[in-house]
Amino acid sequence: MDKIKYVIRHGLELSNDLNADTVLIFTESGSSYEQYKKIILENPKLVKTGLKVIVATPNSDTYFKLKNEPIIPILMNYGKNSRVSTVNQAMIVLLENGFLNIGELIVSIFGTSKVSISNNISVLEVDDYPDFVRFYNYISSLDDIKRKVILEALNIGIELSVEGREGKPVGTTFLIGEKTELLKMTTPLILNPFECHDAIIFDKKVKGTLKELSTIDGAFLIDYIGNVFGGGRYINCGGAKINLPHGLGARHYSAATITKYIDCVAITLSASGGIVRVFDNGEILAEFKPNS
Numbered sequence: 176m177d178k179i180k181y182v183i184r185h186g187l188e189l190s191n192d193l194n195a196d197t198v199l200i201f202t203e204s205g206s207s208y209e210q211y212k213k214i215i216l217e218n219p220k221l222v223k224t225g226l227k228v229i230v231a232t233p234n235s236d237t238y239f240k241l242k243n244e245p246i247i248p249i250l251m252n253y254g255k256n257s258r259v260s261t262v263n264q265a266m267i268v269l270l271e272n273g274f275l276n277i278g279e280l281i282v283s284i285f286g287t288s289k290v291s292i293s294n295n296i297s298v299l300e301v302d303d304y305p306d307f308v309r310f311y312n313y314i315s316s317l318d319d320i321k322r323k324v325i326l327e328a329l330n331i332g333i334e335l336s337v338e339g340r341e342g343k344p345v346g347t348t349f350l351i352g353e354k355t356e357l358l359k360m361t362t363p364l365i366l367n368p369f370e371c372h373d374a375i376i377f378d379k380k381v382k383g384t385l386k387e388l389s390t391i392d393g394a395f396l397i398d399y400i401g402n403v404f405g406g407g408r409y410i411n412c413g414g415a416k417i418n419l420p421h422g423l424g425a426r427h428y429s430a431a432t433i434t435k436y437i438d439c440v441a442i443t444l445s446a447s448g449g450i451v452r453v454f455d456n457g458e459i460l461a462e463f464k465p466n467s
């Protein structure tokens with residue numbers, strides 16, 4: 176039996192022994208999933224009834240093939256990330272899409288030719304991610320479109336944290352709220368790159384533009400239905416009593432402050448460390464460390 180099969184069978188046996196709720200398989204080409212199918216054909220008992228099988232791939236062809244399979248496929252750009260940050264990113268994607276619930280136990284498996292069992296199989300508990308759980312509870316209380324806009328901005332922040340720009344780390348701020356209020360509380364540092372453009376955050380071209388423009392100073396303004404209507408905006412409000420951990424500077428204080436003054440959500444990406452933070456009502460609601 177070739178090495179990948181051992182790793183996957185080992186992962187499935189572990190999920191069985193632990194009575195896991197979910198098995199999360201990572202595959203680029205889809206070959207690990209093919210191996211999984213062969214193994215369960217030979218040992219059907221390895222997949223307990225009710226076990227959720229999720230297959231994550233960065234390859235869109237593989238993703239479309241998986242869509243016809245009796246599993247949950249997810250397309251996520253994890254590239255050459257470390258296994259730990261890939262699993263972290265997958266947890267965020269799965270929680271965002273409601274594929275995982277609080278209290279669940281997950282066994283994640285990377286089928287790979289370079290067998291280093293050490294980081295090919297990991298056991299994760301959703302509750303080990305209190306930030307995710309807190310954020311998950313908050314985000315699931317929002318109406319559908321608002322939730323999707325915030326998650327999309329978060330995704331862009333997380334991808335930017337992993338990718339940087341021209342090989343360098345970037346920092347930026349996304350403010351999601353009511354247009355007139357956000358415009359009132361911010362001033363333009365540059366001519367508005369989104370002026371007279373119909374820019375919707377879900378549009379791939381807009382996502383690319385936001386990533387490209389993340390190198391400029393200031394914040395992006397997005398309304399609750401996803402229109403990106405401002406960029407390079409300076410948050411012009413201070414004086415609120417804000418308590419943040421040491422080491423955070425003006426980007427984070429301004430993001431926290433504006434969420435204290437008006438009803439909006441701020442998402443920051445720190446240029447020093449790549450941590451993505453979500454602010455609501457002057458506090459850090461969640462921190463995501465995609466590169467940890």
Ligand SMILES: Nc1ncnc2c1ncn2[C@@H]1O[C@H](COP(=O)(O)OP(=O)(O)OP(=O)(O)O)[C@@H](O)[C@H]1O
Nearest residue numbers: 346392393409410423424425426427429445446447
């Ligand atoms: N009031 C503000 N409104 C919008 N953007 C701001 C504001 N203050 C700072 N920034 C942005 O944050 C960038 C970094 O500033 P600073 O280093 O003080 O923040 P920080 O919280 O330490 O963030 P980082 O962790 O990214 O360094 C600035 O170059 C600017 O682009």
Ligand SMILES: [Mn+2]
Nearest residue numbers: 423424425447
């Ligand atoms: Mn700084």
